[in-house]
Amino acid sequence: MASASDTGSGATLTASARAIFRLLALQGSATRPQLGQSLGLSRPTMSAAMSELERIGYVDRVGEVQGALGRKAAMYRVGTAAGHVIAVDAGSTHIRLRVSTIDCRLLHSRVYRLPSSQLMLGAEISAAVADEVAAAMAVAQADWGPLRALGIALPSRVVGPGEDTVATRQDELFSRFAPPQGAPLILENNVNCAAVAEHVYGAAQETATFAYVQVGLKIGMGLMLEGRLLRGRNGAAGEIGHLAFPLAGDARPEPGEIERYMGTEALMRRVRDGWPAGEGDAPADTSDLLARAESGSGAAQAAVTRHAEDIGAIVASCVAVVDPGIVVLGGGVGGHPRLAPRVEEVANRLSYPVEVRTSTLGSDATVLGIEKLVVDRALEGLVGELRA
Amino acid sequence: MASASDTGSGATLTASARAIFRLLALQGSATRPQLGQSLGLSRPTMSAAMSELERIGYVDRVGEVQGALGRKAAMYRVGTAAGHVIAVDAGSTHIRLRVSTIDCRLLHSRVYRLPSSQLMLGAEISAAVADEVAAAMAVAQADWGPLRALGIALPSRVVGPGEDTVATRQDELFSRFAPPQGAPLILENNVNCAAVAEHVYGAAQETATFAYVQVGLKIGMGLMLEGRLLRGRNGAAGEIGHLAFPLAGDARPEPGEIERYMGTEALMRRVRDGWPAGEGDAPADTSDLLARAESGSGAAQAAVTRHAEDIGAIVASCVAVVDPGIVVLGGGVGGHPRLAPRVEEVANRLSYPVEVRTSTLGSDATVLGIEKLVVDRALEGLVGELRA
């Protein structure tokens, strides 16, 4: 056989054992016949592979299942030696942390509210991440096994180590925080993470290709194309705050103008400026605006509809570029179910068929997304996958 | 070993033989030691695999190469039994056809000028394609081997068989043309094909991710992301003629308005309308405009620069969505080298770092691209690749 060229972490396993372990980690738990049938492996092969995996502690036998007839089938799940991962959402108001096994069983979780809202990644967030990660590693139990990977979702562009990390400000994370040695560190943009979560747990479970558009304080997009996250050459894929705007025969576009125009601040300014005298005080913030639209205020409804049309135009541009077929709307403003229909209408009028859905996940979306990414990475390390 | 589950066409070959054949098809020709070293296979394995491939005619020994020292090495290339493919560019003014081996050796080629320029895919083009393909199949030589695949580049969106082929008008191709039985048929958008050609032979050879933007009569884009062409849910990825436009706080966008605004017709109308009295007659067409800009006309230069700025804004929007890092400019207008610098300047000012290059390929780009795609497909059929 061709030399297996182990990548350090994973012990020497046969290809079938690796496939079994990977499937088990993705499925959570399964019986031996189930695994064998899914992978098309014979019972002798299963026998050898499972005893090997069990011997090194990568899988545990956790019970038996009785079918309609015949002997009981052994039930397995991922074992202690497979270890655990840490996923952190380093948000602007909260740090969310999850410690999980490779098969996404939650071992520990924590939410820490930052003393003050941070507009940009900086020392404040860095220090909080350092504290939370240290605390999580301190409470680690023996049966968590080794730490296999650490992932952090950041509210900034993220590029690989060889690239221009100064422009992205991602290095600010390390001003107070030193990542633990021995486990790979994964950084990912928080909107991308939320897109992953929508794919795994949320509104886009069945489709390998879709776009997640977040509209709130700022605007951003995560692109899942054929099951893979698109990051781009500068980690800027989905940075739709930089779409050319204004774009017209006479106007000259300005950089980042869309972000300012679509953000909550400018939105509320437009709402206040156009608020009719007869409808009382203008709404105080976006949730007030949305609530008043819900409860029947004509002016609020008009403002929300107008914002939906603006979002629709932006979505149309995204559709014209990548044609995702499905767009999931999220974020403080975009996640409101009132918006989706009008966004869909406008986007379809302007470009190509898209289904616009509203996000089904709450504020945990980003941690769940980075958790999934870090688990995937840990799994790749364990089974030593050398992809093409 | 796991059952190989042959996909009909490819005979039963070992994995190593398949890998050797694939490498040889991609490289064109190579010596046995070269192939063995590239794939990390031992000499006995090479011996067995090559004799097997030679026996079924998939490879031919075409000579020997003497190294600095030692025995001569045998030189191989793809054999007759591997067959050939037909690639057709069904353009609006010309039908271009190439018959090639799996390793892209040209066997036959032809260019047919349509009696009248066709704005849309229709019976005229369909009939011409039927004629040209029939003629090519009639002159087939015995040593071309079997036809493995047929590919046609179309000036329309293309979607898979299960999708809405009415909206794309792609079925117009079959109004007068019946594809030959027994070989898979591949349809692809012509701009996507040109992008593939830029990747394989042109200005984007070293990068797996880039965008090809074609500006001429119309405007379109082909996206190569991590080595794969992005088609989108409706075959509309890259249809940037449908970017939202005009896009501004007060304006309401109209569908397809960018296509009209950026197309040569509207461009020349703007040039004529703004042409200063002192500079003589306004340019007759875009090549006249570009020539006059080259030869120093201030008004022509201003018009070209203005157009480059418009293209730059559109490129900026594309960069904000997919961040390709490199954009290749092509097409009747976009392919002029005078445009790229200003496009790059504007795009970089508005969004994220992009390098803008000018296409290096001529009018053969589209055929060469579809040839590459059809050869790849044929190869997959032969080696029976079941990708994940």
Place this chain on the structure above:
DNA sequence: CTAGTTTGTTAGTTACGTTAACAAACAAAA
């Protein structure tokens, strides 16, 4: 208690690689 079913193990086989050893074909040095 027996018959039929499902699970898991043992034994033997097959496919496809490997290394080791050798023969053939060549350039350069003696």
Place this chain on the structure above:
DNA sequence: TTTTGTTTGTTAACGTAACTAACAAACTAG
């Protein structure tokens, strides 16, 4: 011209990881 060392290709023996066949174990249903 012969010798020496190098590279190529083949043959023989071997190893790994899958497979099938056969059997033992554990269970339900009649």
